[in-house]
Amino acid sequence: MADFHDDLRLAHVLADQADATTMARFKALDLKVETKPDMTPVSEADKAAEELIRTALRRSRPRDAVMGEEYGLEGVGPRRWVVDPIDGTKNYVRGVPVWATLIALMTPGEQGYEPVVGVVSAPALSRRWWAVKGGGAYTGRSLSQATRLRVSSVNTIADASFAYSSLKGWDDRGRLDSFLHLSRDCWRTRAYGDFWPYMMVAEGTVDVCAEPELSLWDMAANAIVVEEAGGRFTGLDGRRGPHSGNAAASNGLLHEQLLDYLGD
Structure with a gap:
């Protein structure tokens, strides 16, 4: 390597x-x-x-x-x-x-x-x-x-802290209902915004986060920090890395559940 x-x-x-x-x-x-x-x-x-x-x-x-x-x-x-x-x-x-x-x-x-x-x-x-x-x-x-940095060990959505940037992006893309469903099922939600939720996933202080529209420069640095901390970083389509035009990040244990709510 x-x-x-x-x-x-x-x-x-x-x-x-x-x-x-x-x-x-x-x-x-x-x-x-x-x-x-x-x-x-x-x-x-x-x-x-x-x-x-x-x-x-x-x-x-x-x-x-x-x-x-x-x-x-x-x-x-x-x-x-x-x-x-x-x-x-x-x-x-x-x-x-x-x-x-x-x-x-x-x-x-x-x-x-x-x-x-x-x-x-x-x-x-x-x-x-x-x-x-x-x-x-x-x-x-x-x-x-x-x-x-190490991600959290939370393994159920009911115990998870979910971070995001804003509601408007999800609403603009017709995904607000799915977003609210996830929010209701989580233990806690907070709109920290921008880079910070991804760093919190890497630190283990947040368990899942997602954004519906992003550019490569918004995601590339965040993606490797999350992955090297033991988490997963994909698009909403489940494709690994920062190339999908949107993002889903988690501690890994919750990733498939996150995509079940918000995935393409």
Whole structure:
């Protein structure tokens, strides 16, 4: 198996630089925010963080391709970095601290491109999570000060904590009844939103989570952290990985039950 620890260390350096950029503009009264064609917001900090990461990767990994939310795909190499400069931009622009920079490295695998490194950095929460293929998932202040992540052992939906982002997405896709059915059958539901439910699944503080519409950059880093913590990450169609345009994540024990409620 290839060793990706040098890439993991680089991803941490990239996350450190992005954190400095995003935190410098967080809650700034003169923050510039635009509306993209899909009617979602983008701030000057989103653009600056992605530009910074791309510039660093051109210098340190010139043969690798880079895909980012704000500037698309650049390069054609077999290794592909996938970046969401601020996952949770709506929170960011309103001063809510639940947002993160997501950085993943993907390489060709048995099912197409698969994430082999993932870093999720939430500086306003003073939290960071990361994983490398075959090396486990961790959280902490640095590589040397880290705690290994493990998913929960809850094995019934009636005892499960279910996290999500919003009701509207499920309603827009005609799946609200199924969503509410699951919510009623669970022990607890909370709308933490964006990257955070996936990190909670990896930590074992949440047992299942799902979202009906996502992009690759929303999922790549989250997927490897969940899997390396012992959980499962698929689309609502049950296909492993971050390629289905939506997501279902669990501690593994509850995954088929989760898909019974919300799966395609």
